Amino acid sequence: MTVDLETGTRGRTRKAILDAAVRVLAADPGASLGQISDAADVGRTTLHRYFPDRAELVAAVMQEAGRRLGDAASRARLDEGPGLDALLRACQALLQLGDLLTLMFTGVVSIETCGAEHGFAQALDDACTRGLADGTLDPRLTPSWLQGVLWSSLYLGWSELRDGTTPPHEVVSQLLLTVRKALAAPAA
Amino acid sequence: MTVDLETGTRGRTRKAILDAAVRVLAADPGASLGQISDAADVGRTTLHRYFPDRAELVAAVMQEAGRRLGDAASRARLDEGPGLDALLRACQALLQLGDLLTLMFTGVVSIETCGAEHGFAQALDDACTRGLADGTLDPRLTPSWLQGVLWSSLYLGWSELRDGTTPPHEVVSQLLLTVRKALAAPAA
DNA sequence: CCTCTATGGAACATCAGTGTTCCACTGGGT
DNA sequence: ACCCAGTGGAACACTGATGTTCCATAGAGG
Structure with a gap:
């Protein structure tokens, strides 16, 4: 056994x-x-x-991070609906990762490495290009910048959530509001 | 002598x-x-x-950071004009700080400690409240969140600048565009 | 009762970073 | 020529983290 x-x-x-x-x-x-x-x-x-090893511990953390990243991605159904809405769903799902966001942001675990194995990075890329194609994302912003805004806003949201001075639902609403305003295509 | x-x-x-x-x-x-x-x-x-000491070196770095933070603040004339424009000028000025942004963001030097001595933190607070009062900043966002968006966007901009895959002028324009869209009051 | 598994703790060697001391070298100013 | 501030390198002791070994103990299950 x-x-x-x-x-x-x-x-x-x-x-x-x-x-x-x-x-x-x-x-x-x-x-x-x-x-x-x-x-x-x-x-x-x-x-x-x-x-x-310390290295093996970190590797295990990365693998766990990749798994939970993949879970969040599938929960967010990144391949459905308009690109902008997919990204906003990603925001909500990724915010659940908590301290893992800090680890990815500070480079303790690499987003590329642990995001790639579960197809997360690809799904996010696809959502961005889809959003630029369907006119829901601002065409003046590059895909790289779009994703950067997503991650840095996410990190900001988690920071506010962690120190507990702002109620969770308000953090979520400010986060979604900010990201939507920042990334949405200007009104025609 | x-x-x-x-x-x-x-x-x-x-x-x-x-x-x-x-x-x-x-x-x-x-x-x-x-x-x-x-x-x-x-x-x-x-x-x-x-x-x-290592501690003394870090302290000196923090003091230097505070000095340059103060310089950037006075160059940005945070006390003039509408609140939103002041924040956008702050973005441009602070982007010049380069690696210091990383240090402040990763907590090697504390924004509060080295920003306080030169009245920088206060000037930024004032610009936010002024912007909320004069109607140029989105009233749905809290001052804390407004500043958070500023810092995290700044860090994103510096990251893009540092790895050099995007030309500087494009980084600046994407940064200012994003921050303006995110923080501006919705059209009446 | 005995056994097997999982555990915590003590002890150890090793290693990297730190802070210190001492000495030799260099280059500019007199 | 001399002096001297500024420097770099070697050597040292000290500390904290790491990884390993060994042993004693607790608890579940026969």
């Missing part, structure tokens, strides 16, 4: 470590493994049992 | 180290002092002669 990494005791501690890693590394990319194991309520020895 | 830290040989190497620190720390906040001294074409010993 092979060991299942997703269920049972093993799976639970593995997940605890992974979650703690995301949380701690988002707050401080240079955090020590000891800080991570503490946050996971686990001995440093145990952490090394699951992830022999 | 007291030593002048701004001119002569001393001033020049001091500036070289400071510039290198900004450049290197922007690329990697956890960079070693050796990397910084290498980038400054200076021995590690010399670096320690000017900044005994």
Whole structure:
């Protein structure tokens, strides 16, 4: 019988470590493994049992990030409807990623690497070109800039959400409002 | 005769180290002092002669950041004209800060600390409230969010500028266009 | 009761970054 | 020629993070 990494005791501690890693590394990319194991309520020895290397831990975080990125993408149904609306749905879905956004933004995990394997990057690209074609996105903006606005706005939204001074629903509405205004094609 | 830290040989190497620190720390906040001294074409010993501590080096970087932030603010004349136009002038001025934007955004230097001493934070706040009062800024957005959009867009613009795939004038135009669209009050 | 699995802790060697000291070199100014 | 401020490099001790090994313990299940 092979060991299942997703269920049972093993799976639970593995997940605890992974979650703690995301949380701690988002707050401080240079955090020590000891800080991570503490946050996971686990001995440093145990952490090394699951992830022999710091590199392997980071790799696992990236893989997890890719998985959740893919989930968010499919939940957002990026291939449906007008391009602008797809991007706004992406905003809402990606905001759920929480600290992972910080990790992707600070470069602890690379958006390209972990977004590519699950076809996320491609889906986002497609939504942008579709939006430029169907006239819902501002033709004066380049695809690269469009996506940049999406990510940086997302990071801003998560920052506001995290420090908790603004109620979540207001963050969402300000985020969607801002992105829609910024990216929408001007009225004909 | 007291030593002048701004001119002569001393001033020049001091500036070289400071510039290198900004450049290197922007690329990697956890960079070693050796990397910084290498980038400054200076021995590690010399670096320690000017900044005994890593902390003192960072403090000096923050002070320099504050100074240049203040310069940019006064150049942008934040207290003149409609609020929205003031913010757009701030965008253009702040974009000149280059790698300092990365440092402020990644938290290596704190915007609050080094922006406060030169009255920059206050000037920006004032421009926002003025813009909300004179009807040029979108009243549905909070002052905190307005400033957040400014900073994150600025960071996006600098990122595009830095990797050099987009010509500078295009970055500036996309930046100003995006920020204006995002923050402007809707047409009555 | 015994066993097996998962764990935490102690101890250890290793390594990189830091901060310090000391010495030798250079170039400009007298 | 001399002096001297400025510099770079070598060497050192110290610290904190890392990765490893070994052992003791707790708990679920036979």
